[in-house]
Amino acid sequence: MFSQLKQDLRAVFDRDPAVRSVFEVIFCYPGFHAMLFYRPSHWLWTHRCHFLGRFVSHVGRFMTGIEIHPGAVIGPSFFIDHGMGVVIGETAEIGENCTLYHGVTLGGTSWAKEKRHPTLEDNVVVGSGAKILGPFTVGRDSKIGSNSVVVKEVPKSATVVGIPGRVVLSGEQQSGVDLEHGNLPDPVAKAVSCMMEQIGRLEDQVQGLKQEQQALKAELARTRGTESR
Structure with a gap:
């Protein structure tokens, strides 16, 4: 438990350029505070x-605004940035080096007492406000865009955006944790851009047809004028 907390502390320095000192993290970082409550509450839950596990977890929720069920399984080097409004359900599983931003929900879609929350593999980054709902896996090295709603399996090294979430990039092998979750492709803008290009080509074709029509009319008028003579 203590070795994992040390790795959680190191993760703050690795992924937040605003941090200045260990004391700042210990006293001023709610994401790290949440892990200080989660690690012992999970130990109590597994024993x-x-x-007692739920009580410690509830105190942590009151103190940090971050709700982590003590039954959730969270690997080392876990980082919650800002943190307010994060919810992690009972059967959620999170691998190593994962990062969550504020407002993220790892939620369930069933009332059955079974696996009902998502599994995040290693090096996953989930942008602010994103919702991942259901008992499926988000593959390692994947990125979930801000405010996305993901309801189905995500392959490894994929980038997902939108409601419902759609894979817009895949197969890009990441080196370490990539925090560029705000620099993601916009599939709607891309579709609109393609549509505008197509409209432009159609307008050019219509203009060409109009010119041909005018040329044919002029030729027909000359032909009729010649015949009338």
């Missing part, structure tokens, strides 16, 4: 002290 069948369910009430």
Whole structure:
């Protein structure tokens, strides 16, 4: 537990350029505070002290605005940036070196007492406000765009945006954790751009047809004038 907390502390320095000192992280970072509550609450939960685990988790929620169920499984070097409004459900599983921004929900879509929350593999980045709902896997090295709603499996090294979430890039092998979750392609803008290009080509074709029509009319008028003579 303590070794994982040390790795969580190191993750803050690796992924937040605003951090200045260890004391700043310990006293001023709610994402790290949430892990200080989660790690012991998870230990209590796995040792069948369910009430104490939930109580520690609830205190952490009150103190940080971040709700992590003690039954969730979270790997080392986990980082929650800003943190307010993050919700991680009971059967969620998170791998190593994952990053969540504020407003993220790892939620379930069933009332059954079974696996109902998502699994995030290593090096996944989830942008602010994103919702990942259901018992499926988000592949390693993937990025989920801000405010996306993901409801189905995500392959590894993929980039997902939109509502519902759509894979717009895939197969790009990342080197380490890529925090450029705000620099993502916009499939709607791309579709509109393609449509405008197509409209431009159609307008050119229509203009060409009009010119041909005018030329034919002029030729027909000359032919009729010659015949009338």
